[in-house]
Amino acid sequence: MIFIDFLLAFVIGGFICLIGQLIMDFGKLTPGHTLSILVVAGAILSGLGLYQPLIDLAGAGATIPITSFGHSLTQGAIAEAQKHGWVGVLTGMFEVTSSGISAAIVFGFIAAFIFKPKGKAN
Amino acid sequence: MEQEQYKNLEQQITPPTPYMKNALIAFFVGGIICTIGHAITYFYIIFFDFTEKTVGNPTVSTMIFLSMLLTGFGLYKKLGQFAGAGSAVPVTGFGNAVISAAIEHRTEGVVLGIGGNIFKLAGSVILFGVASAFFVALIKLILVTIGVVQW
Amino acid sequence: MVIEFKSKPSILANGAVAGPLEKKSVFYSYFDSIVEDERWNEKTNEQGHSTMILDACDIVMKKANIKNLDVDFFLSGDLVNQMTPSNFAARELAISFIGLFSACATSVSSVIIASLLTELGASQLAIAGAASQHNAIEKQFRYPNYYGAKKPATAQWTVTAAGYALVGKHNPEYPSIVAATVGKVVDYGDTNPFHMGGAMAPAAYDTIVAHLKKRNQKFQDYDLIMTGDLGKIGLKILKAMFAQAGVTPEELQLLRDAGAEFYGEDQAFQAGASGAGCSAAVYFSYIIQQLKSGRFKRVLLCATGALLSPLSFQQGESIPCTAHAIELTME
Structure with missing residues (x-):
């Protein structure tokens, strides 16, 4: 049972990355463009109520890809809109600071003092 | 030689993008990163009092911490060259974009260097994440108000 | 010119x-x-x-x-x-x-x-x-x-x-610069900053052809014609351009590229080396020494440059390129 659980995380997570690679290669886009598209896709799927079932199914397979960033922000905005109406759409955005952003800022700040960039070829 | 002619010649000689290979590598590496994330999820649920609902934050933070180590030792760069979207799409890739920019611009000072450039690459992801969340929520609110859908 | x-x-x-x-x-x-x-x-x-x-x-x-x-x-x-x-x-x-x-x-x-x-x-x-x-x-x-x-x-x-x-000033014991070609800026509409060789090859072609024509020379008049940093793929494209213009395969062997050869066959460097230091370091070490030792008598060094900036690329401009050449001889 736990094996299936991990397999689902692997397959769903891998599949989202595969879609990202296809967007990048066929669209001849930079990683920045590709990730932006995926984030918007995550937000839209979330609005349609399709992303939460994916998380229930795949766990980290759906929460680790960047699409979940769009999802969590959207869910925050929708939850607040439900409570407070029009104002909630905006305040909801402030309610849910993504842990991804906070962690990246903190660790990025620390790393800047520890590491220096080097030019290593593969 | 005309521009059209040259484009044809250039295209003939330039090796084609290995779509299939790139996609498969992205699938496997991305899958493995998510599987590691899944294992961390279990770790937090079993050894700490996190639930399925709340485990997202510590998992993501841990993944980004790992991303910091890999980025700082120049390993994420190598992984990225191999895996493409496989290492860019998971949240570790977002971490790599932020952390690598912070390291790179340390020499320009803490405020203008790190502060001014930390979101150089990841900024667009935040922009589109927040903006699309706003519009999706707005549209949903409108649809609920006019009675097309339920919350 | x-x-x-x-x-x-x-x-x-x-x-x-x-x-x-x-x-x-x-x-x-x-x-x-x-x-x-x-x-x-x-x-x-x-x-x-x-x-x-x-x-x-x-x-x-x-x-x-x-x-x-x-x-x-x-x-x-x-x-x-x-x-x-x-x-x-x-x-x-x-x-x-x-x-x-x-x-x-x-x-x-x-x-x-x-x-x-x-x-x-x-x-x-x-x-x-x-x-x-x-x-x-x-x-x-x-x-x-x-x-x-x-x-x-x-x-x-x-x-x-x-x-x-x-x-x-001229000294017969050292390699001498007998002629030079200042290249035009050539732009065939390439926009991919990860394919500089393809963008620069036409510029190299233009400059080499202009030089040979004015000097009334052929490929065989040289021991070596070396471009700057077209890389492996850019060099292939340049050779194909000359082949279409009727240059024979034997003559094309005289055409080499510093960037394509710089890191040998090491795959980690993809299509090869680039950068202003690439052609400079190869020309002003290997080439000069070969001239001094008498292995080369006459060489044409044609360095290529992609005249883009991150800004111009983001604004959607294509990549204009240039190539400058010097003809060196050893008496």
Whole structure:
């Protein structure tokens, strides 16, 4: 049972990355463009109520890809809109600071003092 | 030689993008990163009092911490060259974009260097994440108000 | 525009230095020194870049047994914003200085200007050349060094290297510059910054054809025609262009590229080397030594440069390219 659980995380997570690679290669886009598209896709799927079932199914397979960033922000905005109406759409955005952003800022700040960039070829 | 002619010649000689290979590598590496994330999820649920609902934050933070180590030792760069979207799409890739920019611009000072450039690459992801969340929520609110859908 | 030098200025000394990764280069044994720290023991990559330029110039002056006061002109360029590494090196050298930007073709454009100044009699000795430092250039043109993005097979690796030459009055014991071609800017509409070879090949073609035509020469008149940093794929494209124009396969063997050969067959560097220091370090080490030893009698060095900036690329502009050539002979 736990094996299936991990397999689902692997397959769903891998599949989202595969879609990202296809967007990048066929669209001849930079990683920045590709990730932006995926984030918007995550937000839209979330609005349609399709992303939460994916998380229930795949766990980290759906929460680790960047699409979940769009999802969590959207869910925050929708939850607040439900409570407070029009104002909630905006305040909801402030309610849910993504842990991804906070962690990246903190660790990025620390790393800047520890590491220096080097030019290593593969 | 005309521009059209040259484009044809250039295209003939330039090796084609290995779509299939790139996609498969992205699938496997991305899958493995998510599987590691899944294992961390279990770790937090079993050894700490996190639930399925709340485990997202510590998992993501841990993944980004790992991303910091890999980025700082120049390993994420190598992984990225191999895996493409496989290492860019998971949240570790977002971490790599932020952390690598912070390291790179340390020499320009803490405020203008790190502060001014930390979101150089990841900024667009935040922009589109927040903006699309706003519009999706707005549209949903409108649809609920006019009675097309339920919350 | 082809210039024929009546006074035939000579390259009296040459110096090339490179970073630690360049030990992998097939030209490694020709470089004067390899520095183990890619930042040349400075705090930042940009300072290291500047010190690397100074290092190469010091080697040139030591070889010629001269001091900076003996040199009339310093002509240098690099790829960092406003060429600060060259400017800062010029501050230390205290030699009359003109900064030049022809991207990776600066190695040759600087020598052309030096030759003109020599021919004019304004310069007795001039140091000319170019340099690039991998980390500083990546930061400027692409992503942070530690960012993990997949570069395609056409991408090239910016070298950490500097090459400088001392140009003076004609001396039959040294290689002499008999002619030069200042290239036009050619743009075939390429927009991919990870396929510079493809963007630059037409510029190299244009310049080589113009030079041979004006000088009434053929490929066989040369022991070697070497382009700057087209890379493996760019060189293939250039060869195909010449093949279509009726140049035979035997003649095409005379056509080589410094960037394509720089790192040998090492796949980690994809299509090969690039950067202003790439052609400069190869020309002002390997090529000069081969001329001096008599293995080459006449060579054409055609350095290529992609004249883009990160800004122009983001605004959707195509990549204009240029190529400058010098013809060197050894009596």
